[in-house]
Amino acid sequence: MKESYVDLVRIRRQVFAKVAKLAYDGADLSELEKASFEILPGEVATYRDSIFRERAIVDERLRLTLGLNARKPTEHHRVTDGINDVDVDKIQFIEPLINVITFACEACPTKQFYVTDNCRKCLAHPCTNVCPTNAVSIGRKRAIIDLDKCIKCGRCKDTCPYSAIVQYDRPCAAACGVNAIESDYLGRAEINMDRCVSCGNCIIQCPYGAISDKSQIYQLIKALKSNDHMYAIVAPSFLGxxxxxASPVQIFEGIKQLGFEDAIEVSLGADITTLREANEFLERVPNEIPYMGTSCCNSWTIMVEKLFPDQFEYISDSSSPMVETAKYIKKNDPDAKIAFIGPCISKKLEALREDVKDYVHFVITFExxxxxxxxxxxxxxxxxxxxKIQDASSLGRGYAIAGGVAEAVKQVALSMDPSKEINVEGASTLHECVKLMRVAKSGKRNGYLLEGMACSGGCIAGPxxxxxxxxVRKAVIDFKNQADIKSPLENKIIDENLS
Amino acid sequence: MKVKVCVGSNCTLLGAMSILDQIDDLKIIISEDSDNYNDEELEVEAIRCLGFCKNTDEKVAPIVVIDGETMYNATSQTVMEKIVNKIRK
Structure with missing residues (x-):
């Protein structure tokens, strides 16, 4: 969640702590009826028009955190309806992952240009002069934009010397790199699941906290209480x-105190992914495929699959670091149940894939x-x-920062074949990823290694x-420098395990 | 001036790091406008859990202590205002 959205952050995280407490206490889930009163006590509204609406929205958050769907405002449901389905110790995933809590959405207007009070109706009025559709005229008090004619090019805004014209967009839609945010009949946000890649950027950008994903913490804690073979695999962006x-090793020890048998760095899997992708690049580019895209960001790969299906085969076949780490653990303990802990919401979907679900059993976020x-x-x-923790190389630990994946693959590929010329290009927002794929599709990135990441700055900025x-960037770089080994090629743990 | 920000688990959950970030940013604001502020050094320390929330059912986190005075339910704006009021000329 965006750090400056302090009130939203607090409500959201109090819900996580509350649900985790219910699970650890083994409380009867009818207790859920009281939870919103504990989180928002009193009778005076703090955040919205009434305390009743505030609590109703918290109730939906509690349901989503338990893995249930939000209720329809048009139908009678208790907050506990459906609870027996999710009162289990394994993932009970109910689609969709990303949900609009409809009555928390304030139906913000869609993208528009507005003339503000700053307008002085100046003599030069460049706003009218640059408009390609003659949509801007000078009214009695200020310039007027005819919204029927406006094509939203923004030229009037750029040219105004008084900053009198502003662009207004719904934060959720502005954050969405794949245009998946549409409107329902009341103008509220509605997600088009055919386009959504579950990156979670709309969740962190909505200033009303109206969008939320589902969680698995309740089921995970139940599993921790009943199973001795629980392992945590922790994404490279856990630092800080x-x-x-809290030092890195204290964090890992704290995770074990939650009931896990052991905690392992996902950077270990990143080392394995690096070796596989380097081999794959050397073998396949440019003879079999014109370029290769990295495979570790799930939203990036889903985006390519949905929007550029004919290019999807050029994305690496190598498993993501999450999956490689889980496979490594499974090899040593076939009964292992594995929970991925990371910055990412999209991994919750990756874990449901047919080829992944036997390795990764839970996915939760750092929050x-x-x-x-x-x-x-x-x-x-x-x-x-x-x-100290020493599961991975410095390059593996660098996966969390945008550019780190391609850098690792390039360095390792070059040490395997120094004669190879490897060009790299990266994109680290979903908007940029889509642009990069357009260029790649047109054949202008042949021979390249393309790194796609859906979050701005890489995994360290995950939702x-x-x-x-x-x-986090500073802490990740510190931890990178503390690695005993620099390259995955030196990682002794892998030698025995990479078949 | 000594500002202690509790970074125990509950305070961290409820936004202590955001308060630390905002104080860092405030230091920049002050350095850009140093004529209007005292020379007093702004010393910021992240501290372990003080145990306040474990002894009560009331909501008290996040906790910030400025020159010995404890602020309950601290927010970055109340903390920054207090700091600025103390050192602005």
Whole structure:
């Protein structure tokens, strides 16, 4: 969630902590009826027009966090309806992953240009002069834009010397790189699932907190209480997420205190993915495929599949670091149940794929994990541990930052075949990813390694993070520099396991 | 001036890091306009859980302590205002 949306962040995370507490306490789920009163006590509204609406929205958040659908405002349902279906110790996924809580959406107007009070009806009035459809005229008080004629090119806004014309867009739609946000009959946001790639950017950008994904923390905690073979695999962007005093090894130890047998860096899987993608690139480009796209960002690969289906075969076949890490654990413990903990919402879908579901059994975000720490009363900075984490190479740990994947693959491919010329280009927002694919489709990136990431700045800016981009980037670079080995080629753990 | 920001689990969950980020940003605002502020050094420390929320059912997190004075339910705007009021000439 965007850090400056403080009130939304608090409500959202209190819900995670509450649901985690219910799960750890083994409480009867009828307790859920009271939860919104505990999160929003009193009778005075703080955030919206009435406390009743505020609590109703929190009720929907509680349901989504339990993995249930939000209720329809047109039908009678109790907050606990359907609860028996999700009161289990494995993923009980009910589509869709990304949900608009309809009555939390304020139906913001769609993209438009507005003339503000700054307009002085100046003599030069360049706004009218540059308009290609003659939509701008000078009215009695200010310039007027004829919305029927306006084609939203923005020329009037760019030329105004008084900054009197502003562009207005729904934050959810502006954040969506694949134009998946449409409107329902009341003008509220509605997600077109044929286009949505579940990147989660609309969730973090909506200033009303009206969009939310579903969580699996309740089911995960039930599994932790009943199963001894639970493993956590932790994405490379975990550094700095849990407060400035929590060291990497304290975070891993804290995760074990939640009931996990062990915690492993996903950067280990990143090392394996690097080796596979480097081999794949050397073998296939340019003879079999004209260029190769990386495969670790799930939203990027879904975007290519949905919007550029004829280019999809040029995306690497290598499994993502999440899956490679899980496979590594499965090899040592065939009974392992594995939970991926990361910044990413899209991974919740990747884990449901036929070729992935036997390896990755749960996916939660760092935000959700923090809710579990609070529910269990764990203070990370007070845990006493001395050893260091050394599962992965410096290049593997760099996957979290935009550019890191391609850099790792390029370096390893070059050490395998120094004569090969490898051009790299990356995109790190969904908008940029779509643009990059358009260029690639036209044949202008042949011979390239293309790195696509749906979040701006890479995984360190994922929707499930707690800390700001700069904070995490610095911590990731520190941790990268602490790796004993530099390259996946030196990673001894992999030698025995990469078949 | 000494500003202590609790970064225990509950305070971190409820936005302590955002408060730290905003104080860092405030330091830039102050340095750009240094004529209007005292020379007093703004010392910021992230501290371990003080245990306030564990002893009560009331909502008190996040906690910030400025020169010994404890602020409950701290937000970045209340914290920054307090700091600015203390050191603005």
């Amino acid at each position: 997420q849990f407060g400035p005093l 959700e994990l923090m809710g579990m720490f609070v529910a269990k009363g764990i203070e990370l900075s007070e845990i006493e541990v001395s050893e 499930g993070t707690l800390a700001s981009l700069n904070r």
